[in-house]
Amino acid sequence: MHKQECALTAINRPTAPSKKLADEAGLSGNTWQGTLDSEQVLSVRTGAKLGDCRNLSDSLLVVLEGVVKVYQTAANGREITLHRIYGGQICMLSLVCLLHSRGLHAQAVVEEDARLLVIPSEDFDRLMGESDDFRRYLVNSMTYCISGMMQLVSRISFSTLDLRLAHIIHQFSDRTSQRTVKFTHQALANELGTSREVVSRLLKGLERAGTIRLKRGSIEIIDKRELKAIRVATENQHQFYN
Amino acid sequence: MHKQECALTAINRPTAPSKKLADEAGLSGNTWQGTLDSEQVLSVRTGAKLGDCRNLSDSLLVVLEGVVKVYQTAANGREITLHRIYGGQICMLSLVCLLHSRGLHAQAVVEEDARLLVIPSEDFDRLMGESDDFRRYLVNSMTYCISGMMQLVSRISFSTLDLRLAHIIHQFSDRTSQRTVKFTHQALANELGTSREVVSRLLKGLERAGTIRLKRGSIEIIDKRELKAIRVATENQHQFYN
Numbered sequence: 001m002h003k004q005e006c007a008l009t010a011i012n013r014p015t016a017p018s019k020k021l022a023d024e025a026g027l028s029g030n031t032w033q034g035t036l037d038s039e040q041v042l043s044v045r046t047g048a049k050l051g052d053c054r055n056l057s058d059s060l061l062v063v064l065e066g067v068v069k070v071y072q073t074a075a076n077g078r079e080i081t082l083h084r085i086y087g088g089q090i091c092m093l094s095l096v097c098l099l100h101s102r103g104l105h106a107q108a109v110v111e112e113d114a115r116l117l118v119i120p121s122e123d124f125d126r127l128m129g130e131s132d133d134f135r136r137y138l139v140n141s142m143t144y145c146i147s148g149m150m151q152l153v154s155r156i157s158f159s160t161l162d163l164r165l166a167h168i169i170h171q172f173s174d175r176t177s178q179r180t181v182k183f184t185h186q187a188l189a190n191e192l193g194t195s196r197e198v199v200s201r202l203l204k205g206l207e208r209a210g211t212i213r214l215k216r217g218s219i220e221i222i223d224k225r226e227l228k229a230i231r232v233a234t235e236n237q238h239q240f241y242n
Numbered sequence: 243m244h245k246q247e248c249a250l251t252a253i254n255r256p257t258a259p260s261k262k263l264a265d266e267a268g269l270s271g272n273t274w275q276g277t278l279d280s281e282q283v284l285s286v287r288t289g290a291k292l293g294d295c296r297n298l299s300d301s302l303l304v305v306l307e308g309v310v311k312v313y314q315t316a317a318n319g320r321e322i323t324l325h326r327i328y329g330g331q332i333c334m335l336s337l338v339c340l341l342h343s344r345g346l347h348a349q350a351v352v353e354e355d356a357r358l359l360v361i362p363s364e365d366f367d368r369l370m371g372e373s374d375d376f377r378r379y380l381v382n383s384m385t386y387c388i389s390g391m392m393q394l395v396s397r398i399s400f401s402t403l404d405l406r407l408a409h410i411i412h413q414f415s416d417r418t419s420q421r422t423v424k425f426t427h428q429a430l431a432n433e434l435g436t437s438r439e440v441v442s443r444l445l446k447g448l449e450r451a452g453t454i455r456l457k458r459g460s461i462e463i464i465d466k467r468e469l470k471a472i473r474v475a476t477e478n479q480h481q482f483y484n
Contacts, residue, residue: 074396074399100385105392128374142388143384145388146334146338150391157314158314158320193400
């Protein structure tokens with residue numbers, strides 16, 4: 001796990017969904033969570049892959065604090081980030097394993113030290129049967145995930161890589177409120193599902209256009225308005241269901 | 243709605259998930275479905291967009307028979323197919339609208355005359371509260387959708403367009419068990435989220451390679467083994483969660 005890659009965790013962090021979801025879940029309201037054993041909370045360090053934690057199988061995992069990145073890896077080692085799980089959100093991979101005893105085409109790695117609520121199969125069944133709050137929380141989390149995946153498909157299908165790259169740089173600088181942002185070209189490649197070489201070429205293109213300036217290990221944003229315009233354009237390119 | 247495009251409905255039809263899901267759902271077992279009013283079954287003709295059916299909003303829709311295609315459209319009119327809903331499966335777009343009173347970046351169109359089970363909000367709440375079967379069905383359907391979306395992201399990110407095109411032609415000929423398959427280049431473009439021109443160019447490439455022969459309005463498969471090899475390769479390119 002590169003330290004630089006951890007710095008990327010601010011990207012795609014939604015405005016305040018974790019608090020919203022935590023409220024919906026009653027995570028902050030002491031409802032169904034209070035019926036669980038407090039010893040079921042586990043601390044997991046940055047870099048741990050949840051799929052490697054055998055003691056976590058056959059349980060639903062809820063991220064209470066920290067960040068977990070969900071990504072896919074191709075046979076050639078290339079990666080793409082699917083989404084990030086923040087405080088108050090469910091790990092969908094754990095849900096699929098719990099329900100179907102089989103894996104998904106994805107992996108989950110802790111990006112920022114996390115506290116996980118571990119809900120064993122029997123507690124999951126009990127909560128589903130007894131708690132309206134828990135059921136609402138679960139279904140809301142799943143629709144949130146489905147919606148996010150559809151948006152990702154849209155971005156990948158309809159936006160060119162250079163626009164997606166500009167989009168992600170703007171998001172990152174927006175979260176950190178910094179004019180100079182630090183990350184490796186490889187970390188950006190892993191966000192986008194492409195190679196480091198391609199990212200480096202596209203970054204040079206953005207530099208030539210006067211949008212950014214490349215420095216050693218960081219990127220200075222020269223024309224934030226242009227980056228924002230690209231981001232708004234990529235977000236508005238879809239049509240809605242209703 | 244092009245007639246040719248309807249012919250594509252066999253693509254991506256899973257081996258037998260509709261029966262499996264219908265069984266899981268108790269749709270064929272007369273459990274929770276029996277508690278619903280039989281008048282809540284609606285016939286919808288090919289070409290109807292579910293988002294345009296105002297009388298269907300604020301309800302969960304279950305496809306009992308027929309096929310519904312879920313797709314996204316870019317501002318420039320380009321399309322990509324997200325998935326198809328077969329008999330026994332839930333329309334996730336309707337679930338999102340029901341729960342969040344807002345749309346998704348997607349649309350749903352009936353591809354083969356469909357019978358829809360319409361479950362109004364109050365019945366949905368009652369079933370969630372009372373029926374283990376229904377809850378299991380709902381959560382299974384959602385994990386199935388999430389898993390499918392992740393596979394789609396993988397295919398789009400890690401496979402080149404020519405491989406995805408060969409993959410889809412093989413799937414189609416496999417379902418219809420025919421050596422010559424009929425479809426328009428535009429319909430294939432809509433499957434893949436690309437333009438007709440790109441599809442035409444890629445098809446010519448496959449023809450030059452001796453894999454297919456292009457005819458007026460159809461494609462003859464010359465080297466099915468090669469197509470199958472491509473399909474297996476694109477399906478095996480992922481790593482699993484566990």
